[in-house]
Amino acid sequence: MDTWLLHRMRELRDLQGVIGLATWDQETYLPAKAGPARASQLSTLRGLYHERLVDPRLGDALAQAATQTDLSEDARAMVRVLTRERDRQVRVPGALVKALAEAQGRSLHAWREARTQKRFSLFQPHLACVLELRREQADAYGHDGERYDALLEGYEPGMRVARLTPVLTALREQLIPMVATLASAQRALPALFDGRRYPQDAQWAFTMRLLKDVGFDLEAGRQDLSIHPFTGGTHALDVRLTTHVDESNPLPALFSTIHEAGHGLYEQGFSPEHHATPLAAAPSMGLHESQSRLWENLVGRSRPFWEHYYPHLRAAFPEALADVDVDTFHGVINHVAPSFIRIDADEVTYNLHIALRYELELLLIRDALPLDELPAAWNERMRHYLGITPPDDTRGVLQDIHWAWGEFGYFPTYTLGNLYAASLHRAARRALPDLEGHVSRGELLPLRDWLRTHVHAHGFRTPAEERVRDITGQGLTDADFLAYLRDKYGALSGVAL
Structure with a gap:
């Protein structure tokens, strides 16, 4: 392959x-006051990237x-992937790229303030700006009448609304009655997070052990x-994870860490020879999410996992968990109940949160919903799908960062990730x-190595x-995912699903 082309690939990765x-x-x-400066810096950087790409x-x-005709298979893949990205981006004016990057920075700042004050109206004008720019970007990319397809392509290449909507709708219709059945069949469990304290330092130490x-x-x-x-x-050798700690409840930190891990x-896990090339990337965010959802749920919420880790968790929080055995803890972390916050949702209700956001x-x-009606539309779907109404905008329409980032088209990849995760775990x-035996002994590397060989290194x-x-x-x-839910939660609840 041409030396100049390899150099440009490396420059783009840098x-x-x-x-x-x-x-x-x-x-x-x-720092709190640095938001506008960072928005400008990111605008400049993204502009430079776009200039070199086009x-x-x-x-x-x-x-x-x-x-x-003499290129290796990997080299042909590099050319194909970079050509695809360039063909999309060459249609987008550089001024739009910079405007969007700056608007995202301002939007993030406004989103944080709106969350603090629990007022969507503070975020609304910034969301309006990002939305308008994203629509303009979708039109620049080109589409067959469905703007969302053009944005979805950036996260899930080849996926289209015409295919995605039936998948999510069918899953939603299976899950709503399943949630209702489980809600009436589950046994009462103790409140592990009312009045009990889980110190931040101990949570942090436990999450670092898991990593x-x-x-x-x-x-x-x-x-x-x-x-x-x-x-x-910045690179396969510089991967940054974050988690969130709540001293009244350790589950957000535990499962966020496992998810982000x-x-x-x-x-x-990308092959070292790909690090400076377009191949050091997942072929879709759905496949990327499959890795986080597999570890978080199919491993992290499993009984074998906690057979090994619960004694260590109990030792980390001896006062809070002194009267809680592993059966009770396992029941609590797998309790199915409608909740306001997506990232805290159980496996059965989670995809209903995604259906809501996607819709x-x-x-x-499509510019078919006035922004001042968005909080009410959110709450109406929460009532219909989950039977609850958020008490404020922070626990409703403002809870996710994705719209502040302008990531329209990303949410469906969480559900696609759940579906892929179930199929990959079955394989x-x-x-x-002896996978369950490995997990029950705290031996997690056999699974990591299998995933690295079959998924990561490629x-x-x-395509995903x-x-x-x-x-x-x-x-x-969705067959593997639904079978997994029915087997696991049928056994936990004692009812046929």
């Missing part, structure tokens, strides 16, 4: 890394490389605190017959669904 670092810092250590010389180099045990390389990454947990960083393991942002991108159990060589099909023998399906 710029992505610096943008990633600035974005991570924006959510962790950035450079006509890069287009010529990629076209020339595509005609070469080490799952195989996250702390010499090639770190964990910090943020309002909304996320994974970022799944993302982090993926980032650290609303589809309306927003892992076939390949590792990077962006092939093709990778899953190669591993499991099937593409996107």
Whole structure:
């Protein structure tokens, strides 16, 4: 492959890394008054990245490389992936890229303030600006009449509303009655988080132990605190995770860390020879989310996992958990109950939160829902799908950071990740017959290594669904996920689902 083209690939990866670092810092250590400055800096950086990506010389180099017959399979994949990204971005004016980056920075600042005051109206004008820019961006990308498709393509290549809506609708219709059945069948459990204290230092120490045990390389990454947990960083050797600690409830920190570790393991698992190329990336956010959801739920909420880790958790919080045995704790962390906050939701209700967001942002991108009606529309769907109404905007329409970031099209990837995770876990159990035994002994590396070989190391060589099909023998399906829910929660509740 041409030396200039390889150099440009590395340069683009370096710029992505610096943008990633600035974005991570924006959510962790950035001083309160520095928001506008960081918005301007990110606007400049994203503008530079866009300029280099749409450079006509890069287009010529990629076209020339595509005609070469002696390229390796990986080199052909690099050319294909970068050509796809460039073909999308060359349609977007540089001024729009910079305007969007700056608007995102202002929007984040306004979102934080609106959350503090529990007032959506403070965020509304900034959301309106980001939305308008995203619609303009979708039109620039091009679409067949469905703007959302153009944005979805950036997170889940090849996915379209025409396919996605039936998948989410069918799943939603299966889950609503399942939630109702479980709500009436589950046994009463003690309130582990009323009046009990779980000190921050002990929570932090426990989460760091979990990171080490799952195989996250702390010499090639770190964990910090943020309002909304996320994974970022600059490179496969510099992966940044965040978690959120609440001293009245350790579950957000525990499961946020396990979730983000799944993302982090993926980032650290790319083949070293791909680090400076477009192949050091997941082929879709749905596949990326499959890794976090697999670790968080299919491993982290399993009985074998807590057979090993609960004694250590109890030792970390001897006063709070002195009267709580492992059966009770396992029941509490798998209790199915409608809740306001998506990231705290159980496995059964979680995808109803995603359906709600997908339906609303589809309306927003279509400009079919006035923004001043958004909080009411949110609350109405919460009542219909989960039977509860948020008491304020912070626990309702303001709870997620994604719209402040302008990430329209991202939410559905969580559900796609859940579906892929169930299928991948089923395949892992076939390949590792003693998987549950390993987990019950705290031996998490066999699963990490299996995922690294079959998922992580492949990077962006092939499309996500093709990778899953190669591993499991099937593409996107809800059958494995629903079977998993019915088996697990049927056994826990004693009812047929």
